[in-house]
Each structure stands twice: as C-alpha cells, then as structure tokens.
Amino acid sequence: DAGITQSPRHKVTETGTPVTLRCHQTENHRYMYWYRQDPGHGLRLIHYSYGVKDTDKGEVSDGYSVSRSKTEDFLLTLESATSSQTSVYFCAISESNMGIQETQYFGPGTRLLVL
Amino acid sequence: QQQVKQSPQSLIVQKGGIPIINCAYENTAFDYFPWYQQFPGKGPALLIAIRPDVSEKKEGRFTISFNKSAKQFSLHIMDSQPGDSATYFCAAIISNTGKLIFGQGTTLQVKP
Numbered sequence: 001d002a003g004i005t006q007s008p009r010h011k012v013t014e015t016g017t018p019v020t021l022r023c024h025q026t027e028n029h030r031y032m033y034w035y036r037q038d039p040g041h042g043l044r045l046i047h048y049s050y051g052v053k054d055t056d057k058g059e060v061s062d063g064y065s066v067s068r069s070k071t072e073d074f075l076l077t078l079e080s081a082t083s084s085q086t087s088v089y090f091c092a093i094s095e096s097n098m099g100i101q102e103t104q105y106f107g108p109g110t111r112l113l114v115l
Numbered sequence: 116q117q118q119v120k121q122s123p124q125s126l127i128v129q130k131g132g133i134p135i136i137n138c139a140y141e142n143t144a145f146d147y148f149p150w151y152q153q154f155p156g157k158g159p160a161l162l163i164a165i166r167p168d169v170s171e172k173k174e175g176r177f178t179i180s181f182n183k184s185a186k187q188f189s190l191h192i193m194d195s196q197p198g199d200s201a202t203y204f205c206a207a208i209i210s211n212t213g214k215l216i217f218g219q220g221t222t223l224q225v226k227p
Contacts, residue, residue, distance in 0.1 A: 004158075031213055033213070033215075040124075040219055041219060042119075042121070042204055042217035042218050042219045042220050043159065043204065043215075043217045044217070045214055045215065048213060048214070050213070058214065059214075059216075090158050090159070092158075094213060102147045102149070102164070102208060102210050103149070103161055103164075104161075104213075104215060105160075105161070106151075106158030106159045106160065107158050108156075108157060108158050109156075109157075109158050
C-alpha cells in the first residue's frame, strides 16, 4: 500500500458523535486525498491537500473537514457523524511532475459504521 | 452527475476467457485514463493507464482500447485467471487538477 497507513481500520460509532480518521504516509508526497467508497458509486473525492495547510473540497465534502499540519499526516473529521456517512474511506497520495498529478496510490481503507 | 459511466456492474467468465469492461466519459478535458484493480479488503491499485492520443495500450495480459471520438475506453483481460477476480474501476482525470473521477466499478469473477 505504497507507504500509506490509515487508522483506525475499523470503527463503529453513534450518530452525532465526532469521528477523526488519520492517514499517514512515509513517501513525502505533496498531494493527499480522502475518498469514500459506496456500492454503485465507485470512489468519490471528499477533500484533498496540495501541501501543508493547503486543502480544497472535492465532490462530496459536505459534513467533512480536513487538516494537514505536517506533510505526512492528513486528517479527516466528521464533526457530527450521520448514518449516511457509513462507508469505506480511502486515503491516497500522489506526487507532482511539472504540475501534473496522475498516479495516485491508495491506503488500505477505514471501514466506518455509524449507528 | 456521473462523469464516467462504467459497465457492466458484474461479470462472470471461465478461466481463459476475455472479459471486457467498458467506460464512457463526458468531459473532453480529461487527459489521463487509469484503471484500478481492487481486491476485497484492500485499497485500489493502479493496473494500467492511457492518454487520449493513444488508441491502444498493452501491459501483459491487460489491454486498454481508447476511442477518443466516441469518448469511450475499455479494458480487456486476455487469458483471464481466477487470480484476476477482483473489482475493476475505470477513472479519468484532468492531470493538473489531481481530481480523479471514478466509474462505478465492475466485479469480475473468473471461474476455474
């Protein structure tokens, strides 16, 4: 999984509670991404980061926030979890070659169940 | 709005068969089209990729065919093996944005 770890790997939580997922990389790649995977939807981009403290929204960002205080760590926070956020969450990283980011490497995923 | 549409949703073939997975896209600004392979409990892994100025690319038993005018591309797996059983995702990206758009995925089962 290309030097990417995600924690926790599994989590069960209750509606309304805050949840933070962590992505840690050892590749020193500049770009980091959070996706969610749901049946029938493939993977959808939640937020991404193009450097320390530089983040932007993806396709399905509502209800999620992110932070990146170090190159190696990218945190995804669900401020108040809802059942619709039950999903498998993947972190990905990529490097830039002349401003082009093409190949993304994915972590092992975090399975989140919101009751 | 699904910018990349993938079919079929599932596919079953016998060992040695040639499964074909099709994708269609809408945005002509996409300039890189990767395919990812995902095994249960794992993250997606890049399998093969193509740029729109190339009509075909082969890597081992995997071939991408690309039709720019039709805005379609497909993955062919030659001499498929049970170990190829996985979920396959096509994707598209505008390279300088880093935003991958995925198809819905195809679950492939190769029977021995």
